[in-house]
Amino acid sequence: MTEPRTLAIRVLPRPGESLDSWLEALARRNWVPLQSLTEALGIGPRNNPARLVNRTPPEDLRLIETQLRLSEGALDNSITEPGMFLKRLPYFRYCPRCLQEDQGRWLTRWWLPWTFACTRHQTLMHDICPGCRSASRSRFLGAVHLHSPGQCMLTTTPRRTCKQDLAAAPLLPLGTHHPLLAAQRILDTIPIRDTAGATEIFSVVDEHLAALLDAMTEKDLEEIENVSPGNWEKALTAITAHNTTFHGWRVKARTEKLITYEFMDQEYNKAGKTIAEIAERCQLPKVLVARQAKSVGIKTRTGGKFPIEVDYDWLRSEYCERFQGIAHIAQTLKCDQKTVRAFLRKAGVDLRPACLSGQSDATMNLGGSVSRDIKKAVENTQYGWLRLRRFQVHIKFPTLSAAAHHLHLMPSALAAQFNRLEDDIGGALFVRSVRHAPQRPTERGAALLADLERSEVQELIQRALGSTLDPLPPAQTLKESRRTVDGERSALTELPAQHVHIPPSMLPVVRYVLSRRAHEAYASKIHNDTGIPFTTIYKQLRLLQRAGWVTSRPETPAERSARRQGGRGRTYYTPTQAACASHVIAHIANETPGKMTSTRDDSTDMNPGFSYETNDQVR
Secondary structure, eight states, rough: OOOOOSSOOOOOTTTTHHHHHHHHHHHHTTTTTTHHHHHHTTTTOSSHHHHHSOOHHHHHHHHHHTTTOOOOTTTTTGSSTTTTTTTSSOOBOOOOOHHHTTTTOBBBGGGSOOEEETTTTTEBBOOOOOTOSSSSTSOSSSSSSSSTTTBBBOETTTEOOOBGGGGGSOEEOOOOOOOHHHHHHHHTTOSOOOOOOHHHHHHHHHHHHHHHHHHHHHHHHHHHHHHHTTHHHHHHHHHHHSSSSSHHHHHHHHHHHHHHHHHHIIIIIIIIHHHHHHHHHTOOHHHHHHHHHHHHTTOOOOSSOOOOOOOOOHHHHIISSSSOOOOHHHHTTOOOOHHHHHHHHTTTTTOTHHHHHSGGGTTTTTTTEEEEEEHHHHTTTSSSHHHHHHHHHHEEEEEEEEHHHTTTHHHHHHHHHHHHHHHHHOOOOOEEOBBBBEEOOOOHHHHHHHTTTTHHHHHHHHHHHGGGGOOOOHHHHHHHHHHHHTGGGGHHHTTTOOEEEEOGHHHHHHHHHHHHHTTTTHHHHHHHHHHOHHHHHHHHHHHHTTTTTTEEEOOOOHHHHHTTOOSSOOOOEEEEETTOOOOHHHHHHSSOOOOSSSSSOOSOOOOEEOOOOOTOOOO
């Protein structure tokens, strides 16, 4: 016959220690959750420590003793008499000094309802956690191995544990000859488990507690009263908490005082406010406000909202003639859009399709005065006018990021809107910005901007967008955006360069690009004309672009099909105005290029750019 499996690391129970405390210490020593340990021992899970101490049958104790190689009966004093407390489970009290000295181990006697003082330290016991103000051992926390002994492991929120150190709770000292200590010493002699049963045990306890009341003097009561001066403050704080009966009575009395017939008639009937709005203003529960309003004779409305009176002729004019959207009308009437739709149906107005915004229908019958690109951008589309207006605002900024910041949008969302606008129109509207080169409109984009500036088009935009019209940025905002277009390095680009520094190994590429500045250059052309390896060309072009001397653009599909050659798409490079300055050209003409026979670039200085000096510096 094989012996039952046991734990590799075992902890012996201390004299008088409760079963729940010992199992916690065992789980913490083996670094496993408490539920896993109880399941491994075969006693099944217990939902709280009180059930473990009071409802564990003797056969489970014998099973644990066998598995952990304990002597028979070693755990008898770790539980109370089964069924002693019937359905009402006991509360737990504790002595902070005992927890501190015993490394957070708990005694079985602390579960007994007649244990109220610690005779070893001559102090009253605590029954709640000073942190969360809940019964400290009312529930189990499975992950006991993640917490230190003696901590409160109750969950105050779904993701937060109290973790209050119970050993740090303030002491409630008693005098050496206090009757409470004398009574507690007598009660401690009563065995926890007695064959006489619970009835005889409670009879003995009741006899001693009755004698205690007769022995207490007025001086003893005053000493108990002065044990913890903060207890009165805690009691007064707890009694006014929102979840107590006393606080509910106070709220009800305040509701009766504020919610009168005159007040509700003025606010509810005449001003048209809802019960929820009145409750929020008075900081009262909505249920109590509604109940009190009915009790004072106010007839509450079914929907809560005050009936809205609307002029149907005005509504038809706004929706059908001025092409205002439902959202704009709802904002004017101070109601929701569902109510506006109900009014329109009642007025016999056919609603526009939900896929189209209110401003789209305003352009359905545009005459020939509006350009073709505007019609393509707006007709039969949603938010067409909004995209055109944002393009008009965006092009005034040097970069898309600056425009998105001004419009309070994400750059990716704004870029997606302009891609949609270009798809609807059928052509590119602006050249995207690169470092040191702001964005600029194409010929078609400039023509579209000119059409948008016309007075009749501006009137259509104003009519379509209404209060959602994005204003044009002020001059100061544009000035600041241009100043910070390149971030922290933008100030360097505005300084006049007094000395040009170009590594000798980069002179061939720089000379080639600048000598053909009237034409765009690309890597294969530079390689065929100079013999410089492709790796070096791409590396140096990236450095020149980073320094702000060249800009790049990808080859368009039309250009690629026109050259009638296969292969990868090209990237064209154009020198910037800073690179084409006269002093840069003069410097390049006087410099000697480096050796170009090697296919590997051995330059150690690959950061071209301007060097700056002051009057008191000499290079």
